[in-house]
Amino acid sequence: MADAPLINPISVMQKIRCDRRLPGCKRCQEQDTECVYVRRVPRKPFIATGDRVGSIEATLDTILQRLDRIEQNCRCQNLQRQLDDSPEFHASPEDAFQNQSELDFAIDAGNGVKSDPPFPVIPLTSVSGGNVASEHPESSSAAPDPNAPLPVLRYAVKEAQRRVAERHNSPSATAEEPIEPALAKSWIQSYFAHLSEDLFPALLNVQLIQLMPDIIGLPNVHLDAAIIVVYYCILYHGCFLRRQSTSASDNAKTMSKLYHRCLDAASAWEPQATGTSTDFIAAFFMVRVAAERFDIELSWNMFKLGCQYAEKIELHRLDNDPNSHSTNLDKSVLNAGRKGFWELVTMDVYFRLIHNKPPAIMACRPEAKVNLPWLAEPGSQAEEETTTTIRFLIDSRRTFILLDFLQLLEDSEGRPDPELVSKTEALCRDIEALYEQWGIDDWVKKMIDSDGQLWTIAGVALEGYTCIIFMLRRALSVHSGIPENQALGLEVVNHPLVLNASRHILEIVALLLVAIPSMGTVAVTFVVLQAHIPLACLATYLLHPVASHDCETDIILLEHVAEGMREISRDVEELVPLTAAMEELKTKVSNTVGDNVAR
Numbered sequence: 001m002a003d004a005p006l007i008n009p010i011s012v013m014q015k016i017r018c019d020r021r022l023p024g025c026k027r028c029q030e031q032d033t034e035c036v037y038v039r040r041v042p043r044k045p046f047i048a049t050g051d052r053v054g055s056i057e058a059t060l061d062t063i064l065q066r067l068d069r070i071e072q073n074c075r076c077q078n079l080q081r082q083l084d085d086s087p088e089f090h091a092s093p094e095d096a097f098q099n100q101s102e103l104d105f106a107i108d109a110g111n112g113v114k115s116d117p118p119f120p121v122i123p124l125t126s127v128s129g130g131n132v133a134s135e136h137p138e139s140s141s142a143a144p145d146p147n148a149p150l151p152v153l154r155y156a157v158k159e160a161q162r163r164v165a166e167r168h169n170s171p172s173a174t175a176e177e178p179i180e181p182a183l184a185k186s187w188i189q190s191y192f193a194h195l196s197e198d199l200f201p202a203l204l205n206v207q208l209i210q211l212m213p214d215i216i217g218l219p220n221v222h223l224d225a226a227i228i229v230v231y232y233c234i235l236y237h238g239c240f241l242r243r244q245s246t247s248a249s250d251n252a253k254t255m256s257k258l259y260h261r262c263l264d265a266a267s268a269w270e271p272q273a274t275g276t277s278t279d280f281i282a283a284f285f286m287v288r289v290a291a292e293r294f295d296i297e298l299s300w301n302m303f304k305l306g307c308q309y310a311e312k313i314e315l316h317r318l319d320n321d322p323n324s325h326s327t328n329l330d331k332s333v334l335n336a337g338r339k340g341f342w343e344l345v346t347m348d349v350y351f352r353l354i355h356n357k358p359p360a361i362m363a364c365r366p367e368a369k370v371n372l373p374w375l376a377e378p379g380s381q382a383e384e385e386t387t388t389t390i391r392f393l394i395d396s397r398r399t400f401i402l403l404d405f406l407q408l409l410e411d412s413e414g415r416p417d418p419e420l421v422s423k424t425e426a427l428c429r430d431i432e433a434l435y436e437q438w439g440i441d442d443w444v445k446k447m448i449d450s451d452g453q454l455w456t457i458a459g460v461a462l463e464g465y466t467c468i469i470f471m472l473r474r475a476l477s478v479h480s481g482i483p484e485n486q487a488l489g490l491e492v493v494n495h496p497l498v499l500n501a502s503r504h505i506l507e508i509v510a511l512l513l514v515a516i517p518s519m520g521t522v523a524v525t526f527v528v529l530q531a532h533i534p535l536a537c538l539a540t541y542l543l544h545p546v547a548s549h550d551c552e553t554d555i556i557l558l559e560h561v562a563e564g565m566r567e568i569s570r571d572v573e574e575l576v577p578l579t580a581a582m583e584e585l586k587t588k589v590s591n592t593v594g595d596n597v598a599r
Helices: 026-031 049-080 102-111 149-170 181-195 206-215 226-243 248-272 277-291 296-312 331-354 383-414 420-438 440-446 451-480 494-516 519-528 534-541 552-570 573-598
Strands: none
Touching: 026 331, 049 331, 049 519, 049 573, 149 226, 149 534, 149 573, 181 226, 181 420, 206 552, 226 248, 226 277, 248 277, 248 420, 248 519, 277 331, 277 519, 296 331, 296 519, 296 552, 331 383, 331 451, 383 420, 383 451, 420 440, 420 451, 440 494, 451 494, 451 534, 451 573, 494 519, 494 552, 519 552, 534 573, 552 573
16 A cells, blocks of 8 residues: 555545534544534425426516517507607617738738737627617607608618617527538639629639638638638628529528628637738728628728728838839739728728718828729730729729818818808719719619629719718708708708709619619618618608609609518518518608699
8 A cells, every 4th residue: 555645634534513512523623723613504495396497488488479579560560650650769779821822911021010919809799789870860859750751761771770680699690500612612603703803802812712611610720810701701792692592581591690600700800910911801801791781880890990900001101102112012912902092092981971980091191192003904804804993993083072072071161161062063963974974874784684793883873873962961961050960951852963863873772672682782772872861862852742743753763662672571571660661651652742743
């Protein structure tokens, strides 16, 4: 028994409780310790809990199901009565591989970027439903005018956002399911077939992306967190653009799960991001994906993060010094960097104008000097490359027009300009002339059978016409002193430029809802580009007695938009509130116009 001395003698001693009746027990006296008395707890009566717990859980499930049905019925009934009863609107707030190719790090290597401490992490709290953004803050106590459809449509959009946020948090959406490699490859193929030139292919390791369905998750392969974000975002876009043989409901569930993959990947990536070119691309992808999931706040946060990374890799200094490192970069990489900077400027202007956000990229880098990229390489371009090139040309010209308008607004703050409205009208006509020059409306109709190119060109058209409405609305608000967040005034609704832009927008929206029937289409049109505002403009115009008696074309246009929404909401129930509001509005407009004609 060589190990016997190692045994603690106390461990084999009989455990004896201290006796409360004695001042000190013998065992404690021998050990020179104080007596410790066990605290007595009264015994509870024995209850067989198995059946009891089961019955409680069943009862709670029944109660929750009933409450859920009652809540849904109340929402639908309240929404149907919005226009007739004119209730008060209380708007509640609503949601790599380590050894990459040299192209992935060309800009970083040229700048000598080191592994600095990570950037501050922006929490991905949007899916909780607390970050559903409103177009502009407005008083929640003002009861809407029955003949002012904007508050009703705005409320319906927010309700759809809230329901989508709830869906994102549902167990079915957050459940982790493996993605079949063959399916992932088909989505990647769809993305590169339609949008390969859209987001900086020269800065992206395309071969690695195509290999990832087979290697992601392997124990011996490490992938950089940023490239994983890019990978899942590409899967999301590819699934969105690929014509599905499944129902819209099943496709919506698949895209919801892919979006959660994007969020999970972004949550793991943000704390370790250091500002490489791949980090910049990952942030840029998340800007678009979040916007297509009704989450403008997350999109805005990712945009600000992308601006930080752009500053880190010095995109704003690409052409400051002719002797700088940028002259030694590959031409395709340098061109992609220039394009990336100007894409940031374009998005910065949109966030400022449409969503009332502060300047991000232009505010922190006023000394930026970046040439426009070369858009045509030697040799012929593929059709999708030509589409992307023309889109960039139109976007650039429109961005300069918007910068002029924002400068007009800034100047008018210090010194009121009596010609602000007329100057704004001239800028809006410049946008109209630009679109007529390129024949945008006819081009959209020709792209009806090409998902990716239709999405690209339709986006160009919607952005320009939306800018016209917001420019005039803001200029008229400054001129009249009436807050922009109030109901649409007649000077806005009856303005020929606003009416013309509203009709163009609704024509394109109706076309998109039929050609690409999905939740993403509704999110981009009605949340990102605020299509409910031109819808409200046209409806308000038709509801007013001064409207022309020849309104049949406009009523048909409203019916087409409502019909497209109705078809999508049959499979995507989160969109029912918006569809119900459109149906009610269409009925009210038809009845009002009929009464006006009868008079």
